[in-house]
Structure formats: C-alpha cells, structure tokens
Amino acid sequence: xxxxxxxxxxxxxxxxxxxxxxxxxxxxxxxxxxxxxxxxxxxxxxxxxxxxxxxxxxxxxxxxxxxxxxxxxxxxxxxxxxxxxxxxxxxxxxxxxxxxxxxxxxxxxxxxxxxxxxxxxxxxxxxxxxxxxxxxxxxxxxxxxxxxxxxxxxxxxxxxxxxxxxxxxxxxxxxxxxxxxxxxxxxxxxxxxxxxxxxxxxxxxxxxxxxxxxxxxxxxxxxxxxxxxxxxxxxxxxxxxxxxxxxxxxxxxxxxxxxxxxxxxxxxxxxxxxxxxxxxxxxxxxxxxxxxxxxxxxxxxxxxxxxxxxxxxxxxxxxxxxxxxxxxxxxxxxxxxxxxxxxxxxxxxxxxxxxxxxxxxxxxxxxxxxxxxxxxxxxxxxxxxxxxxxxxxxxxxxxxxxxxxxxxxxxxxxxxxxxxxxxxxxxxxxxx
DNA sequence: TCTGGGGTCCTAGGACCC
DNA sequence: TCTGGGGTCCTAGGACCC
Numbered sequence: 155x156x157x158x159x160x161x162x163x164x165x166x167x168x169x170x171x172x173x174x175x176x177x178x179x180x181x182x183x184x185x186x187x188x189x190x191x192x193x194x195x196x197x198x199x200x201x202x203x204x205x206x207x208x209x210x211x212x213x214x215x216x217x218x219x220x221x222x223x224x225x226x227x228x229x230x231x232x233x234x235x236x237x238x239x240x241x242x243x244x245x246x247x248x249x250x251x252x253x254x255x256x257x258x259x260x261x262x263x264x265x266x267x268x269x270x271x272x273x274x275x276x277x278x279x280x281x282x283x284x285x286x287x288x289x290x291x292x293x294x295x296x297x298x299x300x301x302x303x304x305x306x307x308x309x310x311x312x313x314x315x316x317x318x319x320x321x322x323x324x325x326x327x328x329x330x331x332x333x334x335x336x337x338x339x340x341x342x343x344x345x346x347x348x349x350x351x352x353x354x355x356x357x358x359x360x361x362x363x364x365x366x367x368x369x370x371x372x373x374x375x376x377x378x379x380x381x382x383x384x385x386x387x388x389x390x391x392x393x394x395x396x397x398x399x400x401x402x403x404x405x406x407x408x409x410x411x412x413x414x415x416x417x418x419x420x421x422x423x424x425x426x427x428x429x430x431x432x433x434x435x436x437x438x439x440x441x442x443x444x445x446x447x448x449x450x451x452x453x454x455x456x457x458x459x460x461x462x463x464x465x466x467x468x469x470x471x472x473x474x475x476x477x478x479x480x481x482x483x484x485x486x487x488x489x490x491x492x493x494x495x496x497x498x499x500x501x502x503x504x505x506x507x508x509x510x511x512x513x514x515x516x517x518x519x520x521x522x523x524x525x526x527x528x529x530x531x532x533x534x535x536x537x538x539x540x541x542x543x544x545x546x547x548x549x550x551x552x553x554x555x556x557x558x559x560x561x562x563x564x565x566x567x568x569x570x571x572x573x574x575x576x577x578x579x580x581x582x583x584x585x586x
Numbered sequence: 587t588c589t590g591g592g593g594t595c596c597t598a599g600g601a602c603c604c
Numbered sequence: 605t606c607t608g609g610g611g612t613c614c615t616a617g618g619a620c621c622c
Contacts, residue, residue: 185590192590210588226590253622349620382596382619409592458589505591566588
C-alpha cells in the first residue's frame with residue numbers, strides 16, 4: 155500500500171506563504187527568463203491559463219484579469235520542499251521523494267485508520283509549513299497517483315467526485331462499484347504514464363475513461379502498444395510493477411542548460427556561459443560522488459524566431475580519464491563550444507551535459523598519477539565548501555567571467571521574490 | 587519584444603561478431 | 605529457384621514525468 159503526498163500548485167503555494175495578499179487571486183509562477191507559466195493557482199487555472207502558456211500571450215489575452223506573475227524562485231521552493239518532505243515522511247516507514255512537491259510513502263506495515271492518519275499529516279503540513287496538500291492512497295504507485303488526483307480534484311471542483319474523497323482519498327477502501335464509478339468519472343489522460351500521444355491513440359481506439367483502460371487485457375496492450383503501457387494497465391488493476399526507491403539512485407547524466415535573456419552572437423559570451431554551466435554541473439556531479447567520462451556542450455538558435463536562420467550543434471568531448479574536476483570539465487566544455495560555434499547566428503540557448511557517470515570510488519588508476527590529482531580533489535572539496543558557505547559563485551574559475559548579472563546571456567527574472575528562508579537579509583520581519 | 591529545465595526508460599536499426 | 609542463425613553493443617529518437 156502506498157500514499158502519494160503532493161503539494162497543491164506547489165510553487166504558487168510557496169509564494170503565498172510569505173505573501174498572503176496573493177491568496178484568492180490568480181497567481182502564476184514563470185519559468186526561467188520569465189518565459190511561460192509553470193505553476194498556476196486554482197484561480198489562474200479557472201481563467202483557462204494552460205500549463206506552459208507563454209507569459210507574453212497571457213498578458214495579451216487577459217489584460218484585465220489581475221493575473222499576478224512571479225519569476226521562479228527555486229531556492230525558496232527547494233527549501234520549502236525539504237520542510238514539507240520531512241513532515242510527510244512521518245506518514246509511514248519509507249519515503250520516496252519523487253519530485254520537488256511529491257513523495258510516495260510506503261504504508262505496507264501500517265495499521266489503523268490510514269485516512270484519519272493522512273488527514274492529520276495533511277493538517278500538520280498546512281499548519282507548520284503553510285502548504286496545502288492532497289494525499290492519495292492505493293495498492294500500487296499508479297493507483298496512489300490516481301487517488302491523489304481524485305483527492306485534489308474533489309477539493310477544487312465540488313461535484314466532480316464524492317466529497318468524502320476530497321483532500322485524502324483511499325481508493326483501496328472503496329467497494330468495487332464505487333471504485334468503478336471513480337474510474338468511469340476520470341479521463342484516461344489523468345493516468346500516470348499516459349501522456350498526450352498514447353492518450354490520443356487510446357481515444358482513437360474508442361476508449362475514454364480510466365475504467366476503459368482498467369478493463370484492457372495486459373497482453374493485448376503489450377502487443378499493440380508497449381511493455382510500458384502494459385505495466386500501467388497492470389498497476390491500475392492492482393498489480394504492483396514499479397519498485398519503491400527508498401534511496402535515490404545516482405543520476406546517470408547531469409545537465410545544466412539555459413536560455414539566454416537576449417540573443418547572443420559572440421563566441422566569448424558563449425564560452426563564458428558554458429564555463430558557468432559546466433562549473434555548476436561539476437558541482438552537482440561531486441555532490442552525488444560521481445565522475446564523468448564525457449562532456450557534451452551544445453548551442454542553438456531560437457526556433458521561435460522564424461525570421462532568423464537556424465543552427466544547432468552539439469559536440470561530445472571525451473575526458474582523458476573519469477573526473478569530477480571543475481577545471482577539466484570546463485576545459486572540455488569550452489573545447490566543445492568552440493568546435494560547435496559558427497559566426498553569424500543569434501544563439502538563444504546553450505548547455506552542458508555530463509555523460510557516462512560512474513562512482514568516484516571506482517577508479518581506474520594510472521601509474522605516475524602523482525600528488526597533483528590528490529591536491530586537486532582537495533581543492534574541489536574546498537571550492538564546494540566555500541560556495542556552500544558564502545553562496546553560489548563566491549569562488550569561481552576565471553573563465554566563467556566577471557559576472558555582474560548584466561551580461562547579455564544571463565536570464566531575465568524581473569519579478570523574483572526574496573529568498574525568505576535561506577538568506578538572512580531576506581528573512582521576513584513580523585511587526586508587532 | 588517575449589516560448590523552461592532536468593531527467594528516465596524503451597525500441598528500432600545499424601554495425602559488428604562468430 | 606535457392607542466400608542462416610544467434611548474439612552484443614551503440615545511438616538516435618520517441619514517449620513519458622514534474
């Protein structure tokens with residue numbers, strides 16, 4: 155048995171904790187560069203603002219709706235997430251943190267009234283952290299996800315489901331006929347693992363609701379679609395096919411990519427950007443105790459600028475030996491971007507990916523490795539400690555440039571809120 | 587003017603081997 | 605007329621997730 159604890163409209167809810175004036179208003183949080191909506195309050199959803207809708211189009215189509223847009227403040231969301239996860243973990247013996255706002259809880263050893271207990275945890279998260287959550291319970295992860303959808307939708311849209319399923323919904327406690335009614339009332343596109351493409355194919359085959367999908371024969375699904383969809387069908391039928399990942403497995407690749415605030419034409423700016431992305435990626439790499447074998451650097455123009463000639467290129471640079479050394483990784487990334495660069499284009503985005511990651515403790519040593527390597531890993535550890543303590547960017551490689559935040563390639567974030575919980579200067583003050 | 591970032595898994599097809 | 609069988613590894617691309 156699993157529970158899925160999921161923060162409602164998470165980024166918006168984080169902002170509202172520190173700005174109560176945003177309650178009851180249409181609020182959206184924008185992607186980097188203030189590009190498109192990546193979180194929406196219920197009021198914003200009610201206005202018809204779609205996930206991923208470009209901000210400039212929203213402004214044009216809803217000039218008088220009073221929509222409040224905020225630049226993404228991932229530092230704040232990350233910290234709020236940690237706090238929420240710590241409380242959610244109290245629901246059961248095991249927790250799998252699935253995303254910034256969702257965690258699965260293993261309930262298999264739990265006795266007693268799971269729904270009452272879930273309501274308590276939900277209330278605690280709301281009171282202590284200020285984030286409203288929905289909790290779904292089911293015998294498989296896919297059913298727990300579906301239950302979570304029901305819990306949130308019943309709360310948001312009265313009449314969509316029985317009210318007693320609002321906020322906390324335990325699908326495994328429903329009698330079969332009620333469960334079928336819930337399945338029948340839910341569009342198959344809501345199922346975890348059924349996306350736009352497969353959803354359209356299923357509908358073309360005459361299916362519409364979750365109930366239609368639950369009644370499919372898994373073997374037929376495997377033949378006609380894929381083993382992936384077969385697993386989803388089995389999970390909906392109550393057969394667990396997905397493991398519970400108590401400890402997060404190490405990442406197999408690590409990326410740092412950004413769109414630019416404005417078009418970039420000069421190689422030296424691209425080198426500066428890619429150096430910074432490579433440094434950041436190397437930091438993440440060391441944090442999970444891995445080393446990279448290859449570094450990929452890419453640059454491309456904006457497909458949205460139809461008037462521009464388009465160009466896109468990525469170069470993969472092998473490293474001499476697996477490493478997590480910022481200097482070597484930056485060097486490889488710069489080599490890649492130099493090889494990829496062609497003058498005369500308006501570049502809109504660049505990025506660095508670290509590939510073929512392996513555990514740093516498994517080393518293919520070489521003769522005459524020397525003291526230098528040991529010194530460098532100590533240097534990297536010191537670099538990480540300094541940046542951890544004094545803030546990202548406190549100590550950087552010279553090739554990342556004298557970033558004053560006003561360079562052409564930096565992103566736009568014109569509506570960013572303070573880092574309320576992680577910077578002393580930003581801590582809100584309560585007036586007596 | 588203005589359209590995000592970071593991942594995972596699966597499959598098909600090509601190259602290559604004996 | 606008739607052109608094997610079985611396997612691995614790699615890569616690109618598609619689909620999904622938040």
